[in-house]
Amino acid sequence: MVKKRQLILSVIAAILITAVLTFTFTNFMSLRLGDKVIISSSDYEIVKESRKLLTLKKYIDKYYLEPADSEKLMDGAIKGMFQALGDPYSVYMNEKEFKEFDESTSGSYGGIGVIVTEKDGYVTVVAPIEDTPGEKAGLKTGDKIIKVDGAEVTGIGLDKATTLMKGKKGTKVVLTVSRENKTEPLVIEIKREDIVLKTVKAEILKDEIGYIRISMFDQDTGKEFKRALADIKTHDAKGLIIDLRQNPGGFVTQCVEVADELLDKGTIFYTEDKNKNQVVTSSKDGKIDIPFVVLVDEGSASASEIVSGAVKDRKAGLLIGTKTFGKGLVQSVEKLGDGSGFKLTIQKYYTPNGIDINKVGIEPDIEVKALEIKEGQRPEDVKDVQLDRAIEEIQKLIK
Known part of the structure; x- marks a missing residue:
């Protein structure tokens, strides 16, 4: 017995x-x-x-x-489990999907160059990446992608939708897009390219004002920012503008490296998990010795909001532009033994003053709305009133 x-x-x-x-x-x-x-x-x-x-x-x-196919059945079951969380940032990826995700954050991949999230059931553009086919085609923050090559993507999950948008260099994809204030959907044809990311660009503007643009935070952004900052200093810049507009975020470790250059010793942000355990991330002694402003807009999300929130709370510099996107969640990315992997939301982050910005965003110190790009206009042909205001404010600080 x-x-x-x-x-x-x-x-x-x-x-x-x-x-x-x-x-x-x-x-x-x-x-x-x-x-x-x-x-x-x-x-x-x-x-x-x-x-x-x-x-x-x-x-x-x-x-x-x-x-x-047993493998497909189990993949589908696991995907369903993650989708049932109702969190667009938590997702299981099979081996092929995880490889594509890994490539998209490591500097080079094939596609149209757009960061999306799931919002109210729609695949929604957080921000097109600078100098990519998506940006050149005119995709904007807030655009809802409802079809890819005629196939409905609403409710199918972000991973499936992004897979449909990716493809070989030189091939075309047709997106059907719903845009606010447009009565009819837009049909946008985009030619895919190899997306090679250079996330930091720097130059000297008039009156010895340095300008550093960060398009997203990939694996090398911290190092590239320090290099750009050193170059700006060799030109004896008296002030600095850091442009985080349309920056959808990326690696938290990299935005911490950027924030550490801007802030003296103190809290950058802290996280809290489901058990209320807190982890504080701090900047070290020493910071840049010139005044600076940070440009933000509705496409500034996640890691770029960590930098913006710390700058604002600690009154280290001015935030100029419009309210940020509002993504205050932290994901763990794990690769499994068979090559598949997943992202899972494990923490919420708070600004140094304990502000929860998730689904709320960060209000700028000075609100300046960008001029609308009209039909037929190129972005570079429209006056950048936000940058102009940033230059104006820096000039006040350096005189």
Whole structure:
């Protein structure tokens, strides 16, 4: 009887362990075999759900009319689990998708060059990346992409939508876009290119004012910013403008490196997880010795809001432009053993004054709305009133 009981429990344990390993998540173990814990009681509900999943999988294998690809079924189940969180920033990616995601944050990838999120069920443009086909075609922050090559993308998930938009260099993709204040959807044809990111650009403007544009925070942005700052200093710049407009964010480590150059010792931001554990990220002693302003707009999101929030709260410089996007969540990116991976929201971040900016954004110190680009106009042909105001404010500070 004892042997039979042990055999039954062993079989149950094997099923449970298989289910858990299939999902590639740690060691959820709780029944007891003798004095050994197989699965903890707190995770027993997860085990029951895993058993349900396996039962359905077996039923499909046995009765479904067509051959079923087991790997695709499990990928779909895991994707569904992440989608059910209702968080557009938490997503599971198969091996191909994770590789494409990794390439998109490491300096070079193929596509149209646009950062999107899911908002109210729509694939929504956070910001087109500077000097990419998406920007040149006229995509704007807030545009809702409703079709890609005629296929509806509303409600299919960000990963599927972005996969449809990507493709080989030289091929074309047609986006159907809903834009605020437009009664009819726009149909925009874009030719895909190899997207090579140079995230930092610098120059000297009139009156010895330095200008550094950061288009996003990739793996080398901190290093590139320090190099640009050193170059600006060699020209004896008396003031500095840092342009974070249409900057959708990126690596938090890189925005911290930028903020550390701008701020003296103190808090840059802090994070809080589901258990209310807080982690404070601080800047070190020493900062630039010239006045600066930061340009922001509705396309300034995530990591760029960390920099903006710290500058504003600590009164280190002026924020000029319009209210930022409002993404105050932190994701962990994990690669799994089979090449797949996932992003999962694990923390919320707060500005030094404890302000939660998620879905709210950061108000600038001085609001200046950009002039609207009319039909047929190129962005470079429209007067940049926000930059003009930044120059004006810097001139006041250096006189």
